[in-house]
Amino acid sequence: HHALVMGEWKTDGDFARHNAQLLADAQTLAAKARRRDIAAEPARRFAFFNRDIPPDLHNGPAFERWRVDAEADSPQLLFLSWDDVVNADVADVPSDAFPDEILSDGIRLPLEYRFDSADPADGATAIIPLAALNQISDDRLAWGIPGWLTNTVEALIRSLPKALRVKFVPAPAVAAATAADIPFASGAFASTVAWHLGKQSGIVVPPEAFAVPDLPRHLRLNLRIVADDGKVVAEGRDLATIRLQLGVAARKTFEKLPPGPWRRDGLTRWDFDDLPDAVEVHRAGQTLAGYPALVDAGKTVSLRLLDSPSAAAIAHHAGVRRLFMLQVGRELESVVRSVRDFQAMALHYATLGRPEHLKATIAAAAAERAFFGEGDLPLPRTRSAFIDRAESAWRHLNPLADRVIATVRPALATYQRVLSLLDRATAPQWQSAVADLRRQLARLMPRDFASQTPWPWLGHLPRYLSAMETRLRKLVDLGLNRDLRQMQTLRPLQDRFDDRAAAWAAIGRTDPALETHRWMLEELRVSLFAQELKTSIPISPQRLDDHWATTHPPTG
DSSP: OTTTTSOOSOOOOHHHHHHHHHHHHHHHHHHHHTOSSSBOOHHHHHHHHHHHSOTTOOSHHHHHHHHHHHHHHOTTTTOOOHHHHBOSOOTTSOGGGSOSEEEETTEEEEEEEEOOTTSTTOEEEEEEEGGGGGGOOHHHHTTOOGGGHHHHHHHHHHTSOHHHHTTSOSHHHHHHHHHHHSOTTOSOHHHHHHHHHHHHHSSOOOGGGSOGGGSOGGGSOEEEEEOTTSOEEEEESOHHHHHHHHHHHHHHHHHOOOSBTTBEEEEOSOOSOOOOSOEEEEETTEEEEEEEEEEEOSSSEEEEEESSHHHHHHHHHHHHHHHHHHHTHHHHHHHHHTOTTHHHHHHHHTTTOOHHHHHHHHHHHHHHHHHHTTTTSOOOOSHHHHHHHHHHHHHHHHHHHHHHHHHHHHHHHHHHHHHHHHHHOOOGGGHHHHHHHHHHHHHHOOTTHHHHSOHHHHTTHHHHHHHHHHHHHHHHTTOHHHHHHHHHHHHHHHHHHHHHHHHHHHTTOOOHHHHHHHHHHHHHHHHHHOGGGOOSSOOOHHHHHHHHTTOOOTTO
16 A cells, blocks of 8 residues: 555656556546546555555565566556546546646646645646746736636626625526636636626626635636746746746846847947847747847947847837947037036036936937937838938937937926925925925936936926925925825825836836826826926826726736
8 A cells, every 4th residue: 555556665667657647647637627536546546456466575675576577478567547546427527628738928838737725836837937927918827727717707706896796696607607608718807707797787897896816716827937947936826926026037037048140249330130020939948939129238239139029129229229329429429518507417417426427318318319209210120221210310419419408407407406405394294295206306317317208208307397396395385284185196196107117117118108107197296286387288187097097017
C-alpha cells in the first residue's frame, strides 16, 4: 500500500512514471469537474498490484529484482489503466468545456486545475510568461473556464444589489439560460452578461453592479507569472494588481534580446531599414509580438523591441524627436543661447534643476513643436518620411522656439510665486489644501516640464499656475470653508484618475483618453478655485464623469 499505491517507493521503472501521470490526469479531471467521486478509491490500485506481485516480497530490493525479471516477459505488467484510477461515470466531463490551455491575445497559456478550497490556487491557474505579462488583457481571462460559465453567471447574479437580484430568480435557472445564450469569450465578460440579463428581463443591468471581486475564488482564474527559468515570480487573481508589481520587470525581461536587427545602440542618423509595426519574437516557448521603436538614449538613439504598441509609440515619439535634435544640434544651441533674460529664468528654475537642464527642456519642447506640429502628425517609421519631416521642421524651428520660450518664461515666474506662498502657508487648518497644491505643482512642473507637457496644453500652463496662486491667496483671506467644499467635489475625481494613471504607468503604457482627462481636471481646478481666470473648454464634474467613460484601465 505505501510503496506502490501511495508511491513512496522510489524506482526508475517506467511503470512508476506512467502510473504517476495517470493519477495526475485523474486528479486533474476531478479538479475540472470539481467532483470527489471521479478518482477511484486506493483499494482498487491495491487490488491491481496485489494480483500479480508475489505475497512473499517484503522489501524494495527484492521487489526490484522480481520486477526486472517480470517486465522482461511483460513490459507493461505494472501499468495501471484508466479504469484503475477513475470511476466509470466520467462521460459528463467534456474536454472542450475544460481545456488544458486558453488563447489570450494570441498567446497560448497552459492551465492547471486544483480542487481544494483551502489552497490559494483552488480552481484553474493560467501560466503566464513574465515577458508576455504586458501583452495579456482581461478580455479572455475574465471569462474563466467554459465548463464553469453557468456557475460564474449565477455567482454574478447573486452578487447584485438586492433591488436587482430579485429580478433574476431562481438564480440557477436564469444563469443556465443566460450561459446557454452567450457566445463564450465574446466581448467584455461583465458587460456581456449584463446585456444578456437585461435582454431577458427588460431592465438595465449596469456591469459595475456586479461585485466581481467577491465571486467564489475558484471562479476567477488564478494567474501564475513565471520567469524564463520557470521560477514563479507572482501569483494572484487580479491582473491589474500584478501589473502594478511587475509591469516594469516584464518590460525589461521582454527587452533582453540578443544583439540583432532590432537591438542597436549609438544611432545618430536614420541609417537603418524602415521599421515595421510589429515582428514575431520567440520567448519561453511562446510566439509573442514585438514592436520596434527608437528609444531616446540622451546623446544618441537606440533601436529596441518593446512589448506593446502603446509602449512602443511612447518610446518612438521620444526617440524620433531625439534623432531630429541630433540633426539640428547647432540650430538648437543657437536658440537656447540667445534666450532673453535667461539668467532670471534660470533663477526661477533653480529648485527644479540646473541651467543646462532648463536649456535642454526648452530645446526639446521647440523640437517637439517643430517636428510634430500640433501633436496630430503621425510617427515616421521610414527613412524617407523622417527626412521629409525633418526638413520641414528645420525651416520652422526658430519661430516655434520663440513661442515655447514665451510660455516658459511666465510659467517659471508664477511657479516661484506659488512656491513662496506655499512655504508661507503654515497654519494647521490649511495643510490639507497645501498638500493638494504641492501634489498639483509636482505634476505640472517636473524638471522637464516644457518638453513633457503636450503642446496643446503647454500654452495653458501659466494659467494653471496662476489659478494655484489665486487659490492660495483666497485660502489665506478667510476662504478655508469654501476651499474645503470645492475639494469635496474634486478629490474623488482626482483620486480615481491618480489610481488609473498609476496602473498605466506601471506597465509603461498610456491611454490617450486618460491623458486628455488629466488636463480636463486642471481646467476643473480653474473653474472651482479661480473662476475669474476662465477655462479653455466647457467643464464640470458631470462632463468629467461623461469623459471618464471613454477611458480604460490597463486590462481593458
